[in-house]
Amino acid sequence: SQELEQSPQSLIVQEGKNLTINCTSSKTLYGLYWYKQKYGEGLIFLMMLQKGGEEKSHEKITAKLDEKKQQSSLHITASQPSHAGIYLCGGGGSEKLVFGKGTKLTVNP
Amino acid sequence: SAVISQKPSRDICQRGTSLTIQCQVDSQVTMMFWYRQQPGQSLTLIATANQGSEATYESGFVIDKFPISRPNLTFSTLTVSNMSPEDSSIYLCSVFREYNEQFFGPGTRLTVL
Numbered sequence: 319s320q321e322l323e324q325s326p327q328s329l330i331v332q333e334g335k336n337l338t339i340n341c342t343s344s345k346t347l348y349g350l351y352w353y354k355q356k357y358g359e360g361l362i363f364l365m366m367l368q369k370g371g372e373e374k375s376h377e378k379i380t381a382k383l384d385e386k387k388q389q390s391s392l393h394i395t396a397s398q399p400s401h402a403g404i405y406l407c408g409g410g411g412s413e414k415l416v417f418g419k420g421t422k423l424t425v426n427p
Numbered sequence: 428s429a430v431i432s433q434k435p436s437r438d439i440c441q442r443g444t445s446l447t448i449q450c451q452v453d454s455q456v457t458m459m460f461w462y463r464q465q466p467g468q469s470l471t472l473i474a475t476a477n478q479g480s481e482a483t484y485e486s487g488f489v490i491d492k493f494p495i496s497r498p499n500l501t502f503s504t505l506t507v508s509n510m511s512p513e514d515s516s517i518y519l520c521s522v523f524r525e526y527n528e529q530f531f532g533p534g535t536r537l538t539v540l
Contacts, residue, residue, distance in 0.1 A: 349527055360519055360533035361470075363428070368527070406469065408529070414485075415529065417469040 320345045320410055324418035331397050332426050339392045339421045341407030350390045351408040351415065352381050361406065364392075397425045429453060429524050431532035439538045440510055447506045448535045450520035455500035460521040461493070462531075470519065476503045510539045 321344045331337050341350065349368045353361040365374045367383035367390060374381050378395045390409075394401055402425045408415040430453035440446050450459060461473040474484045474495055482495040496504045507514050517534045524530060 351529060353531070358517065358534075358536055360433075360517075361531040363528060363530050366526070366528050408470070414472060414475075415470075417471075419469045 320416050322407055322409055322416055322418035324405075324407055324421050326421060327419070328422040328424070330424045330426065333398060334396055337394050337397055337423070339405050339407075339423075341390045341392070341409070341418055343388045343409055345388070347383070347387045347390075347409040349409060350381075350383050350387070352390070352392050353406045353408065355404045355406060355420070357404070364405075394423075397423075399425045399427055401425050428528075429456075429522055429530040431520060431522065431530060433518075433520060433532040433535050435535055436533065437536040437538075439540065441540055442511055444510055445506055445508045446510065446537060447504050448518050448520075448537075450503045450505070450532055452501045452522055456522045456524075457500070458523065459497065459503045461495065461503070461505045462519045462521060464517040464519065464534075466515065473505070473518075507537065510537075512539045515539045 323342045325340045351366050352364040355361050365381045370385040370387045372383045380393045383390045404420040404422050406420045408417040410416045432451045434449045459476045462470045464470050472485050473488045474482045476482045476495045476497040478497045478500050494506045515538050517536050519534045520532045
C-alpha cells in the first residue's frame with residue numbers, strides 16, 4: 319500500500335525565517351495535496367499538484383512536485399506566527415488519499 | 428472551494444453509547460468521504476458514502492460499528508456505535524470539487540470516557 323513520509327516531524331523557527339517541509343511517497347502519486355491543520359480542528363486546503371515538475375504559490379507558500387511525482391516540498395518564505403500549525407500532505411490515486419503524519423510548525427515571534 | 432459543516436463540533440460520550448455526526452455540503456456531490464484522525468496520528472479513510480447505495484468501507488472498518496447514511500447529494504451521517512475510549516478521535520467528512528481539489532469539514536472532536 320502507498321505510504322507518505324513527512325519530514326521533519328516538527329519544526330521551530332523564528333519569525334521571518336524561511337522553512338521547507340518535505341513529503342515523500344513510496345509510489346508515484348496521481349495527485350499531491352497540502353493542508354494546514356490547527357490543533358484539534360479541520361483541514362484547510364492549501365494546494366494540489368498533479369503534474370511532474372509542477373510548482374504553485376499562494377502568498378508566501380510555494381509547493382513543488384518532482385518530475386517523478388514521488389516527492390513534494392512545501393516552502394514558506396518569511397514565516398509569521400499565523401503560519402503555525404500542522405502541515406499534512408496527502409496523495410494517492412483515484413479519490414482515495416493517503417496522508418502523512420504531519421509536520422508541526424511553531425513560529426516564535 | 429466547498430463549504431462543509433459538521434455537527435456536533437465536539438462531544439464527550441460515555442462508553443457503550445452511540446453518536447451520530449452530521450455533514451452538510453453547500454452543493455451536490457456524488458461522493459462524500461469520512462475520515463478518522465486519532466490523537467497524534469494522520470488521517471485514515473473510514474468509508475465512502477454514495478447517494479442511493481451502500482457505503483464502501485475501508486479495511487478495518489465495518490458497517491455495524493460505523494453505519495453511514497446518505498439520504499441526498501448534500502448530506503451524510505456517520506454513526507460511531509458502541510463507543511469505547513479507542514474511538515476518541517477527530518472525525519472529518521470530505522468532498523472532491525472540480526479540478527480534483529479535496530476539501531474537508533471542520534471536524535467533530537469525540538472523546539469517549
